[in-house]
Amino acid sequence: MDAVSPRLEDLPVRDDLRGMTPYGAPQAALPVALNVNENTHPIPKDVSDDIVDAIAFALRDVNRYPDREFTHLREGFADYLGHGLTREQIWAGNGSNEVLQHLLQAFAGPGRTVFGFAPTYSMYPLLTRGTGAQWVAGTRAHDFTIAADDAVAQVAEADPDVVILCSPNNPTGTPLSLEVIDAVYARSRGIVIVDEAYWEFAPREQQSALTLLPDRERLVVSRTMSKAFAFAGARVGYLAADPALIDALRLVRLPYHLSALTQAAASAALRHAPTMLAAVDEIVVQRDRISATLAALGYNPYESWTNFVLFSGVEDPAATWQALYDRGVLIRDVGLPGSLRVTAGTEAETSAFLDALASVTPAR
Structure with a gap:
């Protein structure tokens, strides 16, 4: 979330807006950004x-x-x-x-x-x-x-x-x-x-x-x-x-x-x-590849009709998110217990995510 200045509370803002935080997701210049469900394929x-x-x-x-x-x-x-x-x-x-x-x-x-x-x-x-x-x-x-x-x-x-x-x-x-x-x-x-x-x-x-x-x-x-x-x-x-x-x-x-x-x-x-829509089929292939690999690693991927996969079974989402971040991969902690979400990117981006996750996943 974007930070809100403490001085905001000194202004005559509407009562129903007090204490609220704006919508936001982490923005970082990492090699692989798969956190906001973008289509990562460039326009032809x-x-x-x-x-x-x-x-x-x-x-x-x-x-x-x-x-x-x-x-x-x-x-x-x-x-x-x-x-x-x-x-x-x-x-x-x-x-x-x-x-x-x-x-x-x-x-x-x-x-x-x-x-x-x-x-x-x-x-x-x-x-x-x-x-x-x-x-x-x-x-x-x-x-x-x-x-x-x-x-x-x-x-x-x-x-x-x-x-x-x-x-x-x-x-x-x-x-x-x-x-x-x-x-x-x-x-x-x-x-x-x-x-x-x-x-x-x-x-x-x-x-x-x-x-x-x-x-x-x-x-x-x-x-x-x-x-x-x-x-x-x-x-x-x-x-x-x-x-x-x-x-x-x-x-x-x-x-x-x-x-x-x-x-x-x-x-x-x-x-x-x-x-413009030609990349959709490739994204679906990578989405399904993510789901299959997550299951093989011991996680629980939920059924998805989107360009992302939510998966549970993450013992420490914050630590896993940080470990992936440290390896140059940005995904999303959406606040659901024991879960993280990843966008299906290009084949190379998907491989980078799966390799990074495998490297931080405890043996089961």
Whole structure:
């Protein structure tokens, strides 16, 4: 976490923000950084050249405000997602975190509650509290799965204004069935957000929550370009929902919130979607290789439909994390007892992690 100055408490900050710490992960210039679920494969040169050209073209009119409705980019996302979606059903922002923030600004806020099944993405509570709403944490089974009947019971008891379902889940990688999503939607009275930030890494035969959008005006499916598209530094997220829900987001977004350069870069990347996504299969191979090797070393890797693996059976997570750090490998301690999380990188990065872990793993 980033440090917060002690002098902060001397300022008239909102009472509900006192004592909070900002979101953050360790940043260190190590040879192998596998801690924040980035796509570590570089963008192919022909694609990056096209993106640079698109940005250069956009710079010619950078003295003017960008298209406030980012029409061309929304059309690109609709084409990419398919399922008969149109641009009227698409929204985008500076990373999926801003997209989620827009949703909570519009549908949460003071006096309202936001519900999610913990452990889950740590930004959900921060975004919730940042908009003045209350975060309510539900529970998962011991293996981090969620059963439909249990999910419905918990949502019924909490009666939240917004439900956020991370599918597949971060930081555990756990799949979430359409049955659970549909059951939660049927029992909810408010907005149901399905965060599919890692969906491109799920098995190809599985169906996205996008298939549930028709006739469900309170359902939202959010995505990001940060992971599968290797676009984390560009900060582009997006969602699909009913056009009326999209209209609600216009009430809270800042004017011209997506710069002309961001729109140009993202549109160019979408034109090369097959090439940009070519690394996904290789990442899945490395993810599964990590899981198999972790099991062979005596750890317990959890099922993952993402580009990372959470594993338990770590006797001293802090010491193991430090030992890997000292060997030039950065992974993530997400605060779950006896567990650590590692991103699936390139073949070389994966080998470096596995070799380093093997060197610090006690004989069993």
